[in-house]
Amino acid sequence: MDDKGALARSLNTSELQFVAKEVSPNLFAMSMNTEDSLREYIRLFVKNPLVSTFGPLAKILDFVANAAPGVKEILAVGKLCWEVRERNYDIVIVDAEATGHIVAQVDAPSILSNLVQVGVIREQTKWMQEILHDHATTGVVIVATPEEMPVLETMQLLDTLQNTTKVGVSAVVANRVHDDVVQGGDVAVFDLLWQAVQLNNMTKDVSEALRAPMQLLNVATQRRQNEVGNLEQLVARSRQGGVMFMSVMDIETRDAEVVTAMTHVLKDELQ
Amino acid sequence: MSSLRTVLESGRLVVVTGSGGVGKTTMSAALGAFAASQYNRRVLVLTVDPARRLADALGLESFGNAVVEIEPSALARDGMSPAGRMFAAMIDTKASWDELIERCAPNADVRDKVLSNKLYRNLTERFVHSHDYIAMERLFEAQQSPDFDLVIVDTPPSRNALDVLDAPRRMKEFFASRLLKLLTTQAQSRLFSLAAKPFFLVADRILGARFLTDITEFFTLFRTMEDGFVKRANQVEAVLKQHDTSFVVVTTLESAPLHEAEFLIDALRVRGYSLNTVIANRVTPQALVAEAEAALSRLEMSIQDPSFVQEVVKATEDAEPSAEQISRVVSTISRRSAEAVRKGLAEQATLDVLCNRSAESQAELCICAIRSAEITRATALVALGESIHPA
Numbered sequence: 001m002d003d004k005g006a007l008a009r010s011l012n013t014s015e016l017q018f019v020a021k022e023v024s025p026n027l028f029a030m031s032m033n034t035e036d037s038l039r040e041y042i043r044l045f046v047k048n049p050l051v052s053t054f055g056p057l058a059k060i061l062d063f064v065a066n067a068a069p070g071v072k073e074i075l076a077v078g079k080l081c082w083e084v085r086e087r088n089y090d091i092v093i094v095d096a097e098a099t100g101h102i103v104a105q106v107d108a109p110s111i112l113s114n115l116v117q118v119g120v121i122r123e124q125t126k127w128m129q130e131i132l133h134d135h136a137t138t139g140v141v142i143v144a145t146p147e148e149m150p151v152l153e154t155m156q157l158l159d160t161l162q163n164t165t166k167v168g169v170s171a172v173v174a175n176r177v178h179d180d181v182v183q184g185g186d187v188a189v190f191d192l193l194w195q196a197v198q199l200n201n202m203t204k205d206v207s208e209a210l211r212a213p214m215q216l217l218n219v220a221t222q223r224r225q226n227e228v229g230n231l232e233q234l235v236a237r238s239r240q241g242g243v244m245f246m247s248v249m250d251i252e253t254r255d256a257e258v259v260t261a262m263t264h265v266l267k268d269e270l271q
Numbered sequence: 272m273s274s275l276r277t278v279l280e281s282g283r284l285v286v287v288t289g290s291g292g293v294g295k296t297t298m299s300a301a302l303g304a305f306a307a308s309q310y311n312r313r314v315l316v317l318t319v320d321p322a323r324r325l326a327d328a329l330g331l332e333s334f335g336n337a338v339v340e341i342e343p344s345a346l347a348r349d350g351m352s353p354a355g356r357m358f359a360a361m362i363d364t365k366a367s368w369d370e371l372i373e374r375c376a377p378n379a380d381v382r383d384k385v386l387s388n389k390l391y392r393n394l395t396e397r398f399v400h401s402h403d404y405i406a407m408e409r410l411f412e413a414q415q416s417p418d419f420d421l422v423i424v425d426t427p428p429s430r431n432a433l434d435v436l437d438a439p440r441r442m443k444e445f446f447a448s449r450l451l452k453l454l455t456t457q458a459q460s461r462l463f464s465l466a467a468k469p470f471f472l473v474a475d476r477i478l479g480a481r482f483l484t485d486i487t488e489f490f491t492l493f494r495t496m497e498d499g500f501v502k503r504a505n506q507v508e509a510v511l512k513q514h515d516t517s518f519v520v521v522t523t524l525e526s527a528p529l530h531e532a533e534f535l536i537d538a539l540r541v542r543g544y545s546l547n548t549v550i551a552n553r554v555t556p557q558a559l560v561a562e563a564e565a566a567l568s569r570l571e572m573s574i575q576d577p578s579f580v581q582e583v584v585k586a587t588e589d590a591e592p593s594a595e596q597i598s599r600v601v602s603t604i605s606r607r608s609a610e611a612v613r614k615g616l617a618e619q620a621t622l623d624v625l626c627n628r629s630a631e632s633q634a635e636l637c638i639c640a641i642r643s644a645e646i647t648r649a650t651a652l653v654a655l656g657e658s659i660h661p662a
Contacts, residue, residue, distance in 0.1 A: 119479025213608030222643035
């Protein structure tokens, strides 16, 4: 929805356009463009392809698509619902816009149907709402890193979606979760070692070999402890659907490789 | 190019942008807290993001259009009172729109008709573009206010931030647009207008005559406020390009936020805005990486030496961990710190690239090290702001 080129890089393909392309067998990708969406809408529903290419009118349409409040949202959501309704794909996955905007987007058909009492669009908002409000058909997946603010924001979004829309939440994914530096009984031993280093209870050579590496790991350990606290809150709030966990990927890993690695993790999580 | 500290000490407006999830809001709050603590300035941190991150960052339950002052004692460190004062506000879109209409409406009749219009109420409460415009309106008001010396603005994630920055231009385009002219032309002449006819045929069919009438009525009212809106849009655009307005791009060193930062750096230049600082956030302290790298080869060799393990066992003998346990944990330390060092070195290479990229745009690259603790108090924000240093 908010194409920055990241999806194309992740799928190892060239720049994405409004017209979907098959990037690998049975996997298609497109980027949303509200001007193109409006042109397609007019072609489909006004059934006059000339209308959208007609000099001054084309400029008006571009303006309507990009500037008028609410139009951008309904054109984007309308396009997605259309693809679902026509069964052009078995599943449509949307990389949505920023958190602060998602509610306006999924709720756009409901808002418009309150405003418009008759006309083609009124009928269309009906089937859009049917698609969006059917929890077996549509679900929001919220992705958050396990830091304090993204977790708080996720909990607020869960509340807003539940309290102000009829759109269901299918899953919450905690992404870029770090693992424990040391595990189980070794944690106590790690702490003992660090204590000994700090108290200079060792020879200088041993202490110097351990000090900086352990300091570096202490940063990671502290971050992990913060994450655990944040994740506990997230799990408690999302208890109905549960939380899926994705481990942090190495910073050197290329985008497309990250996608492949994440696919394997997700497969395990979903089983 | 001024240093970040000079900007905080003498600038008037700082616009903080960046990709989602890079810590932009925390950074905005930290810059504000540091400036208020260090300099005798009245600092307002304003979030124009519809998400309520800033309230969370400042530990506030909630706040809206009204400006809230952060308790000075909350910013005091080591018994020292802050040199300045800190304020925070976020945008209540609906309330801000209503205030704007009250100011721009040519008379009470138009004001009341607009405020009670069903279309107006839905547009202003719900949709993103209405938020974008009002965000710029609030930014301008804050910048002009005699109550603040420095305004730091936290924007929504990057593409949306550009939408916000472009909102005044779009508002001017809207008033100059053929669409508005078509919608507000008298019905009679509209009927005979060749240009309008195809548009109304399409609009009638899609939206229905009733809704089209609602829209027409609304925009006819709205057009009476053109002068006020266009004048204000020009003023906002001018403020964004003033010499005492600075832009800050925040990024982490992961690939997606970096791509986004590069996009933003270009987009700000194209728009003629002054990018002053790029902040690389959550960077592993490079000095620590270098020390750990130097120690690692010694550690790896020592693991093979039984006397090393014995020495460690001796140092921890009160707790009596076994030699096997010690050996295993030391191996883990060696392996995991080697991974952390590799990551730190990769970050250094990325920082070098970002440093060049910033220099090309005449911006200063600053570093904010990764934090081991969450920010839960305002004093921690002050410390965070203080820790940001040039690369």
